[in-house]
Amino acid sequence: MDTKWKKSKTAAGAAAFCLSWGLLLAVLAAAPGNLSILKEEGLAALTAQDYQKTRQFREWISGRLENYLSMATGGPVNQTVWYGGSQAFYPGGYLGYAAEVTAVYAEEATSVSTEIYEDETVVVEEETPAAYGHSGEEGQTPEGIYQYGGQPSADPDTAALYRRQAEQFHADSKEDKNLLYIIEYDGETVYTNAEGAGLTGGSSPSAPEGYNFLLTFDGEKVKIIKDGKETDVYGDGYYEEGDDWYVPGYRNFTADERASRARITLAAARTPLLYIKANYSGDGFTQSYSPLYWMAQNLAMARRQLAGWMGYGAAGLALLLPAFLLGRQRRQWFDKAGAAISRLWLEARLILACLALAALFSACMAAVTIFPGHRTALWAAGLALAVFLIRLTVSSLCHGRGAGQNSLTARLWRLFQTRQLKLTAEKQTLRRYALLLVLQLLQAGVLAAGLIDLASLLYLSDMFWLPAALFLAAAMAALTIRAAVKSRKNAVSLDRLTSQIAAIRTGELENLPALPPGSPLAEASENLNAIREGLHTALEEQMKSERMKVELVSNVSHDIKTPLTSIISYVDLLNQEKDLPDYIQDYIRILDSKSQRLKAMVQDVFEISKAASGQLPVEIKEIDLAKLLRQTLADMGEAIEASSLLLKTALPEEPVKIQADGQRLYRVFQNLIQNALQYSLEGSRIYLSLTVKENTAAAVIKNISRSELPADIDFTERFTRGDNSRTDGGSGLGLSIARSFTEACGGTFQVHTDADLFAVTVIFPLSGQKSAPKE
């Protein structure tokens, strides 16, 4: 249960995250459209649910008033019956799709040019007069004061045209009872569609039932009564751009003299009804819709859309909280999913992600065209999926960074690299240059193709550009090849140099031919040769001096031994004299022990000097180190028992095979045990252990020093002892010999002190194992 909840929690975290971001992104994408509606109408109009409060309505009514005034005075008709101005009224949308939708309904209206469609200015009326114009602008006086009203033409033909237009307009619009109108001129009713509808014009107008908007123009000013209350039309009395009502009656926007004789009464229905007028005659097949109905419908739709938009936004923001709270689970989920899909090759993942995104996008586009009303929701869903995809891809990319990334390219590259490692530096370089060359040639080709393409885009003649681009590509290729050839030369030099270095490394100190003077690495090669010569000389010098040293020590030890022989011989003879006084016998004993010590020291010095100069003969065989230690202990059993010390051993039962010279190694451990016996604290314990770890055997001897151990002293230095007074019996060479012999056998010798603890570790690689790798 718990795990199930946990699992669903992680999935919920991921879902909340994707959904919230999908919603927010969709809301963001839909923001310009929705905000422009909001700006156009204002929040109040949208929330009021009253289409009569919209700017669209006001502008349309103003246009109608303008038209009716024009019709009353005999001027040109300005506004189209059904569609007009910048705002289009059509079924299905508020903004944008006017041209397309109208195109469906006016598909075969041959008289309407497509270019007009493209401009989104839809003209349904066929008989568009040549003098069609905006009377408001035309009527502008030179003083910059607005004048209102149509200009009746003096020309009888034009007057007739205007009249026909007015008749047509009336005929087209009178059936739409959503707007009732009475147009009077000089007290005569000129046009009206309100017969019997209950609308009364004149000086005391009143709207019939169901019509809550009443506008009257008394020749001077406009009066609007909405829901029984009069609306303030003029405000401060001056017209400014952007004012609500574009109607005459302002101080700076007056009707002309003819217009002042007209009386217009308009009434708009509270709830406009759908009214369609189909026109089957004439050249086109058109159907016209009541603008007021669609105005109300569009408003409702806009409101719904806006509400939806805001709702989605709120939902997105609200989902951010769980997405944030479940952040850890979400990351877990994505990490897991990312790890799961990271088994796919990186390239495959990227391509799949791109394909999925593209498919998602086109699916969204299609869905939006089918269900335009649910645009935001659809986009939100699509974007949520897109966010999911992208997040998944990113987490799969993060799963294995760098070399851990499961990528086909990386694999191929690694394969290439490992193959390369087996090649010499020269071959590697050559290969790399070959690769580079191919890449550069491809690059040149791509560039040439691009140039040709560019040329065709710029309408440049291929006759010029093609050869030019080809020439450029060829020139680049030639330069590349030239560079590659030079690089190859470098690589060859480099190879020669590395082989020279390798030769010196292996100790081949014969004179190697340096690189020829022309080659780029000739100087380096010469320097290397100089170094080699220096090394050669130094090595010879060293060998000579080592030889001399051993010879010297050999001679000196011989020269010391000869008198020493006499001393020892005569001391021995003295020793055999029985009837000497006690004190003389004491002297003799001292002489005896010191001369014996001198003898040992001379031998030690000789051996150590040989070992130090690497001339100690060793006979390396496979031996059992554990056995050797047991033998050494057995051999020294008497000495150990004679001492006050206890020797604790921990030696493995099974053989510990190493490669060493047993005789020398015996000396090593003999020295070490002797050392421990000699310098340990009375009654303390000596520990000898042998442990096998991985492929090495380590023998450790630990003892507690009798005297204080100096901290900063190398005990394996010749003639070094724990105390510097040299009053005891040691030659001071024991550890030094032990180290020299150990190293001569290929082992490692370490001395470690910790307060009074003195520990020596002798490490050998196990037999059959390769000695520790050199690098």
Add this chain to the structure above:
Amino acid sequence: MSQCILVADDDREIVKAIAILLEKEGYRVLKAYNGLQALDLLASQTVHLIIIDVMMPKMDGLSAIMRIRQQKNLPIIVLSAKSEETDKVLGLSIGADDYVTKPYNAQELTARVRSHLRRYTSLGDIHAQSSHEIRNGRLCWNSDAHTLYADGEPVRLTATETRIIDLLMRNLGRIFPAEEIYRRVWGEEPYAPENTVMVHIRRIREKIELNPKEPEYLKVVWGIGYKMEKK
């Protein structure tokens, strides 16, 4: 008649010391201070053994040994301060019977002199060996009598020591791990064999080696086992 030993060394004091040592043992000593003198003395006197130094004026020890070996078969002990393995090999290869390094151990030197003289003079006896005898340098093991002879003298061995010697003398040069020696000599599964075997080896050495601290016959092969060196 006491046996005569020629001592040749350029260091007069050393010659004197050796002379005193050997005369105490009852030998007659002739003194030479270079190779030529030694050859002269050898030509004019009956000498049973020579102790000779290598580095001497006029004629060095090695040249003298080569000259001597052209005529005589007597034992020659080289006494030299040169202690290196190569020097020993060189000395022995040109005809010396033994190599003792300076500073020498008095007991060891006299023991060697005694050993060589005994073998030299009892040459006839040694030739008359039976098929049950295994000869190895100074040592001779009679497997029938279970007796070990060192320089012709029987060595007193305990029962265990005899069994060890029997095993090792029958397998000259072969290396035996302590476990195997234990198993074959004691007839038991070995428990801590190293100490036990080593103790016995050490005791046998005291009895058969001229210098038990530097054994020539009964040797430890460190890290492997024990063996009787084949001479």
